[in-house]
Structure formats: structure tokens, C-alpha cells
Amino acid sequence: MKTMTEKELIKNLAALKSASINPDWIKRNREVLSYQIFNGAEYADTKLGFFERFSLISKRVLQPTPIAAFIAVFLLVGSVFASRNSTPGEPLYIAKAISEKAQLVTAFNETSKAKLNLEFARERVAELEKVTSNETNSSEARVQELSDGFKKQIESAKARISKIESNKKAPVSEETNEVVSAEAGKADKGLEISLPAQKALEEAEKLFNEKNYNAAAEKLEEAGKQLEE
Amino acid sequence: MSKVSKSSLFGGEQVLFLRLKKHKDKQAFIEAYDLYIEQVYRFVYFKIGSKEDAEDITSMVFLKCWNYIYEGKLESHDTLKPLLYKIARNTIIDHYRQKQNRVTVPLEAAAETSDPSLDVHSAMVSNLDFQKVVQEKLPLLKEEYRDVIILRFINELSVSEIARILGKTSGNVRVLIHRALQSLQATVNQNEDHD
Incomplete structure (x- = not known):
């Protein structure tokens, strides 16, 4: 037999492709495969249960959240404490201002x-x-800012006290005469305070x-005590 | 196969791939079976040399492929054909590991004793003597050489497709094909010289 050339070799290899496969087996195997994938029994084990899914979610998503929240709370509380003695112009003064606003928002009643x-x-x-005692840190703008802040707080306090008074004055009505007389003492007391x-x-x-x-600070303390009484 | 031609009409392999990737479409997988069953079986058969084992392994390849798709592991860089071949190669490796102690019938022995009703074998032995020689000498090649010979010259895959299956560059695959062909030619001609 003569020696096979590369071309002949490739031709003979390609001829192997023409060999057909048992069609019965292809058909049978197709039916088996259809049954397996449409019934889904073979991949039932790969499905995750509720707790497995929850565990995966908590590991990937929820776990960093409490850590981030803890860090945020830690930083917030730390900065508020550190800002307690700060004055205008200092970096932590903004934390003090935010803290004051938050306290006002969360206060229960007008008193x-x-x-x-x-x-x-x-x-x-x-x-x-x-600020005025520290010559290096003193500036007109800061003094003005603090004066405005003081007046703003006083105005707010006055407005709230007026509101407390008006709330304690009971409406005069014949129908609610009993109620009025019951509340009259308290209203008077509120006015007295x-x-x-x-x-x-x-x-x-x-x-x-x-x-x-x-x-001025002493008078403010006195006003506070009057409110407490 | 009407389903294959229908699939080809609407964009063929790419449409099948998208249906499988996005919707895990079971019917699309059955269409993919119709499209690829012969070439996957041929690849396995010429690697294993046993009809029964080739059938078992080919069935397993498709089932594994479906599980892979169902678990959402089908990536955009994996088209279905290279994926099937990759799974087939791994399944064959597992088969060899599991059956280490089992007596296997080599391809050349299978050629002498196989069932005449097996179409693939009868088609081979009824062809020219050269084909019979090629069929006998193929199992003597290195695993890698056999892979590229079957993929390139029997199943007629492109170099880039083979590169994806084997995880090599196209340049490496070209070199591998050249060496595999030389090796097979030398083995075949050595046999002819002795005759």
C-alpha cells in the first residue's frame, strides 16, 4: 500500500463524519432527556431553601449595614460630645448646632x-x-453671629411661653361652664408661672x-426655674 | 430535523444561546440536543472507542449541560457548542478515572468485534482501507492530538472554537493541529511501510 499524504489523510478523516449514528438511540435518548429536564427531578437538590437564601442575602447585603450604622452612630455621638465646648469658627461647631436642632425637634411639649x-x-x-476673652479668636462677625443666636433663642422662648399661656386659657362658654371652671385654676396658675x-x-x-x-445668664437660669415650677 | 431548521431560520445557535441563558428554555435545550447530538456523540465515540460507553457519556454530557444552564452558570463568553465539548472532555476524564480497573475495548479491537448494526462502525469499515487505518491509529495518539484531530477534521470545528474548548490561543491550536496531523501521518505511514 502506498504512503498516505497529508491531503489524503485529511480527506479520510473528513469521511468519518459521514458515518451516521443509530437513529433509534438518538430518539430514545431525546425522550429520556426531555423527561429529565421537564420533570426537573435531577436539579431539585440545587434549589436553595428559604433560610439558605436568607442566609446568603444576610451575608452579602445585610451584614455590612449594621456595621455601617454602628460606625455612623459612633461617629455622630462622638462628634456631638466633642462639640459641646466648641465655639463659632471651630470645625465641630456645626455638630453642636445640629445637635441643638435635633433636641428641639425631639422635645415632647412646648414647655x-x-x-x-x-x-x-x-x-x-x-x-x-x-470668644470675647480670646483675642486671637475674636471677630466682629462671630460676636454678631452669637448675639443673633442668643436673640433667636430668646424670641423662640418668648413665643413658646405665650403659646403655653394661650393654651391654658380655657374658652368661655355656657355649655362648657363646668369644664371652664375646672380649668380656671390651672389657667391662672399657668399665667402665674x-x-x-x-x-x-x-x-x-x-x-x-x-x-x-x-x-444675663443668671436671669436666664431664673426664667428656666420659673418654667420648671 | 424540523426543529433544527426552524431554529436556524430565526438565528440558529445565537438565538438558542439567548433562550437558554435568559429564559432557561427547556424546549430550546431539546432543540440544541437535536443540533449537536451527532457531533458530541462522534467526539466521544472516537475518544472512547466503545459504543455503549459513548452513548452513556453523551447522555450524561447533555444532562450535565442542562444542569449547568439551569444553575445560571452560562456566561456570555460560553456559547453552547464549546460548553458541550468542554463538558464532554471532563466527563471522559471522569469516565477514565472511574473505570480504571475495568477492562476497556480499544477502538481497533472494537472495529473487529463490534455490532454490525452500529451504523457509525459499519460506515467506517465499509469505507476505504485508508479510513480503517486512520480509525485504528487514532487511539494511539496523545490525548491532546486526538482531541484536535477529531474536532478539526472529523467534526470540522473552526480554530477559534477549538481554542475556546481547549482553553488555548488560536495560534497554539494551529501549532497543535499541525503536530497532531504530522504525528497521525507518521503513525499511519509507519504501519503501511511494515505492510
Whole structure:
């Protein structure tokens, strides 16, 4: 037999392709495969149960969330504590301002909010003293900013005290005469409380304008005590 | 096969691939079976040399492929044909590992004793002597050479398709094909010289 060339070899290899496969087996195997994939029995084990899916989700998605939340809370609390003695112009002063606003929002009633206004007004007085005593950190803009902050807190406190008064004044009506008479004592008491508080506030404002900061702070404390009573 | 031609009309292998990847379409997989069963069987048969084992392994290849698709592992770079061949190669390797102690009938012995009703074998032995020689000498080649000979010259896959199946570059595959062909030619001609 003669030697086979590369061309002949390739031709003979290609001829092997023409060999057909048993069609019965192809048909039978097709039916078996159809049965297997349409009934899905063979991949039942690969399906994940609810708890396995939940576990995967919690590992991939939920796990970082509490960690991030914990870090955020830790940073927030830390910065609020660190900002307690800060003055305008310092990086942490913004945290102090945010903290004050948050406290006002979360306060339960008008009395609590008014007390907070007084507390923050005293804070402005303390900050002003600190700023004016420090020659390097002192500037007109900062003094003005603190003065405005003080006045804003005083105005808010006054408005809240007025609101408390108006709420405690019972409406006069024949139908609700009993209720009115029952509430009358309390309304009078409210008026008794708020009047000295408002007077103390006005005095504190006057002292503040006179730059008598210590006396202004004392008057604010007095107003706070009146509200507590 | 009407389903194959219908599939080809609407974009052939790419449409099948998309139906399988996006919708895990069972009917699409049956169409893929019709499309690829012969070439996968041929690949397995010429590697194994046993009709029964080739049938078992080919069935297993399609089932494994479906599980692979069902689990959503079908990536965009895997078209179905290379995936089937990859699974076939791995299944053949597993088959050899599992049947290490079993007495296997080599391809040349199978040629002498096989069932005449087996169409693939009867087609081969009824052809020219050269074909019979090629068939006998194929199992003597290195595994890698046999792979490229079957894929390139019997199943007529492109070089890039073979590269994807074997995980090699097209350049490497070309070199491999050239060496495999030389090796087979040398083996066949050595036999002829002795005759």
C-alpha cells in the first residue's frame, strides 16, 4: 500500500463524519432527556431553601449595614460630645448646632422646648464670653453671629411661653361652664408661672444688650426655674 | 430535523444561546440536543472507542449541560457548542478515572468485534482501507492530538472554537493541529511501510 499524504489523510478523516449514528438511540435518548429536564427531578437538590437564601442575602447585603450604622452612630455621638465646648469658627461647631436642632425637634411639649431655648441662649452667652476673652479668636462677625443666636433663642422662648399661656386659657362658654371652671385654676396658675418667666427673659435680654453676660445668664437660669415650677 | 431548521431560520445557535441563558428554555435545550447530538456523540465515540460507553457519556454530557444552564452558570463568553465539548472532555476524564480497573475495548479491537448494526462502525469499515487505518491509529495518539484531530477534521470545528474548548490561543491550536496531523501521518505511514 502506498504512503498516505497529508491531503489524503485529511480527506479520510473528513469521511468519518459521514458515518451516521443509530437513529433509534438518538430518539430514545431525546425522550429520556426531555423527561429529565421537564420533570426537573435531577436539579431539585440545587434549589436553595428559604433560610439558605436568607442566609446568603444576610451575608452579602445585610451584614455590612449594621456595621455601617454602628460606625455612623459612633461617629455622630462622638462628634456631638466633642462639640459641646466648641465655639463659632471651630470645625465641630456645626455638630453642636445640629445637635441643638435635633433636641428641639425631639422635645415632647412646648414647655420642654422653651426650656431648651433658654438653655441654648445660655450657651450663646457662654460662647460669647469665651470668644470675647480670646483675642486671637475674636471677630466682629462671630460676636454678631452669637448675639443673633442668643436673640433667636430668646424670641423662640418668648413665643413658646405665650403659646403655653394661650393654651391654658380655657374658652368661655355656657355649655362648657363646668369644664371652664375646672380649668380656671390651672389657667391662672399657668399665667402665674409664665409671667415671672417672661419678665426674667426680658431682663436677661436687657442685660445681654448691656454686655453684662454673667447677669444675663443668671436671669436666664431664673426664667428656666420659673418654667420648671 | 424540523426543529433544527426552524431554529436556524430565526438565528440558529445565537438565538438558542439567548433562550437558554435568559429564559432557561427547556424546549430550546431539546432543540440544541437535536443540533449537536451527532457531533458530541462522534467526539466521544472516537475518544472512547466503545459504543455503549459513548452513548452513556453523551447522555450524561447533555444532562450535565442542562444542569449547568439551569444553575445560571452560562456566561456570555460560553456559547453552547464549546460548553458541550468542554463538558464532554471532563466527563471522559471522569469516565477514565472511574473505570480504571475495568477492562476497556480499544477502538481497533472494537472495529473487529463490534455490532454490525452500529451504523457509525459499519460506515467506517465499509469505507476505504485508508479510513480503517486512520480509525485504528487514532487511539494511539496523545490525548491532546486526538482531541484536535477529531474536532478539526472529523467534526470540522473552526480554530477559534477549538481554542475556546481547549482553553488555548488560536495560534497554539494551529501549532497543535499541525503536530497532531504530522504525528497521525507518521503513525499511519509507519504501519503501511511494515505492510
